[in-house]
Amino acid sequence: MTRTTRLPVRLLAATLLAPALLLSACASDGSAGGTATGSAPAATTDARPTPGGTLRFALGASPSGVDPQQVGSNVSIYIARQLADSLTDQDLETGEIVPWLARSWDVSDDLTTFTFHLRDDVTFSDGTPLTATTVKANLDALAGELGAVAPLAASYLAGYVETRVDDEHTATVVFAEPNAQFLQATSTVSLAILSDATATADPAERLQGKVVGSGPFVLESYTQDQGAVVTRRDGYAWPSALRENDGEAYLEKIQFTVVPESGVRAGGLASDQFDAVGDVLPQDVPQVDGAGGSVLTRTNPGVAFVLQPNVSAAPLDDVAVRQALNLAIDRQQLVDTVLSDAFEPATSVLASTTPGYTDLSDELRLDAAAAAQLLDDAGWVPGEDGIRAKDGERLSIDVVYAPLFTGSQAVLELVQQQLRAVGVDLVLRQVTPGDQQALLDSGDYDTYYYNVTRADADILRTQFSTTGRNINRRAADETLDPLLTEQLATGEPGARADLVAQAQAEIVEQGLAVPLFELAQSIGVAGDVHGVAFDASSRLLFHDAWIEQD
């Protein structure tokens, strides 16, 4: 009754038409990639936080579980991250690693041993204390059998030898090889520290809710495909140095509900059925704004959305063709036309929020003339239908993509138009998320479209080294591979950043990736909700969050 009860015709028409526009958004609109690194857009801080209340949050997709160490999708982590703390935390502005459960740490010069000095006042929600033995139990499990179902954590622990318990509150983690990414990895939710009992519990039961952490919230209930409720942990007093609130969380409860339909999330926020919602699509932003709410956004660190070419087969075995693709794409237009203000055009293979990112916007400029020149010189001449050809072969390439991110199809259709302007035919091949792995293994693709979130530049090694997944299907080389291996053995931040910058330049110069845009998280929050924050991996944190009480 707060709004008009007599619906004017225009309003009615708009109401009837709106759902039709959402047609494409009906099925799944989870954001692509795993995670994001985040900053809390500073809420209006002149008001004093008031404790109490329940925050109702609408998740855009179903979580796969609530075990911090096993889950990988954003929505799962929105819940799981509240339950557990990590050894360290990462500043989302600077990328700096700061204390959390560990007061301090020492890293050996060769980057193989990491000694953590733990806080001595931390307890898990079952009352057991955090000790060096707990850390050992967690890492041993993840490096062992649990690793099979906790792949992210296992990949961070590659080369793990052991964890030594030096004394009750000192643990030393030893690797066989230098592991420069490990310290950042300890700040991620995948390496969150859970209680001793949880570390040895059955993985499937953990996923369903048998998890005990030391976080600011405790799991009250979790229902598959439906949602979860978490309640405030009494006596919580060990947040990371980055949190403003150094005591118990303000919110009494957070109620997560899975709401797959984006229009329903936005409508629910506007009609006060939710206090905050995930995955706000561009077309829903006006509704959130109109209801006095705001949309918080943050770019995901890691590999931006790219086309990654398969260089083992024609025509993309020709470096000139790959370079031409990079010059033919108008990245700003992608963002302006089919995405929203929340998104940024890619200016490197890494997203701009990734520590070690380097700006290559010059190399990734739009220069259709230069692209055409490259193709001309490579012997690709315009054919009758406007598509270039060489020796009777049309310059037609395909792109394999899974519609994990809602905007993907529109983006790729625009890329298709842009490439067509220089005489390249792009064929879209949509696959299900489940099928893409099999397709990648088969090698039957020209380019693969995806993104990966990670707040450490080591993600380049995973995605571009010939010893990694080798999506490029290229032979080992003397330039890029050594750079990617060497950065993992380089502790000095400046020197490591140099290597990572060289690697990015090399990837772009060789056309081993055609970066398009940077994925961003967009979270709608009601006007009376404050302090909802992103962490450095762009997952949400609710420890500082509060709701104005009447």
Next chain:
Amino acid sequence: MTLYVLRRVAAALVVLLAAFTVTFVVLYLLPSDPASIMLDAGTGGASVDPAQAEALRERLGLDRSPVEQYLSALGAAATGDLGTSYATGAPVTALIGQALPETARLTGLALLLAVAGGAGLASWASWTRSARLRGLLLALPPLGVAVPTFWVGLVLLQLLSFRLPVFPAVGNQGFASLVLPAVTLAIPLSATIAQVLAQGMRTAWAAPYVETALAKGATRTRVQVRHVTRNASLPALTLLGVVVGNLLAGAVVVETVFSRQGFGRLVQAAVTSQDIPVVLGLVLVAAAVFVVVNLLVDLAYPLLDPRTRAHLARSAA
């Protein structure tokens, strides 16, 4: 009669076995690999390590031959054990047990609304003497079938949840949360029922016994209720057996739009993640529901139609 029921039960078991087998074969033939999907866990393929995938396949029993996998799954299913979900580790029977009552409430109310709405509309259209009103009423069913379910759902949400806060937009809590989804689900179904029933009623009104009844002084209303409806309801009843299957399919869309827990959401999630044990369990349950409903429909015929009663009595003898 007993023999008839026993024969029907035996046929039902064959249907269930066939559904189970075909589903298993289809899932097995899909090119993707459940272990990789699990490991991927929404990370866009960042984290699938072949060695881990192999270990996981072994843990899930996916490294065995397809025949072995089929037989062990079938054997367990025969004893009521549908296995555990690959994706969540929860027992399949528990997942379905949780989801089914929610969907039963939803489809039950939708069915009720659909039958009431469809029968009401058809009766009104056949009873009225106004040609214009009849034309208008009979134009509604095609419209009801034509509009997409999710669109109807979103319009109802906009009007009765977002603009006028009458019903909650999401969830399974209480009767209020059931109203909009059930109405949404009922619309196409009631339209189908109305169409078939109206056709039958038109035929019945032209039948000689109607003329006789009218000649004996029965009112139009009495003829409509006592004679026309009963005679015209047989085709609609047959149809009902088929459309209950549509209700389960419609639940996928409706439960997604209204964020309800239930059978449809479970189907959608299990198929997306190629969660073979869950999909198999769902197919079994859906097939069982379908078989039971059709059996009930067949058993209801004799109650409505003396001719089938006589036929049954002869065949049982």
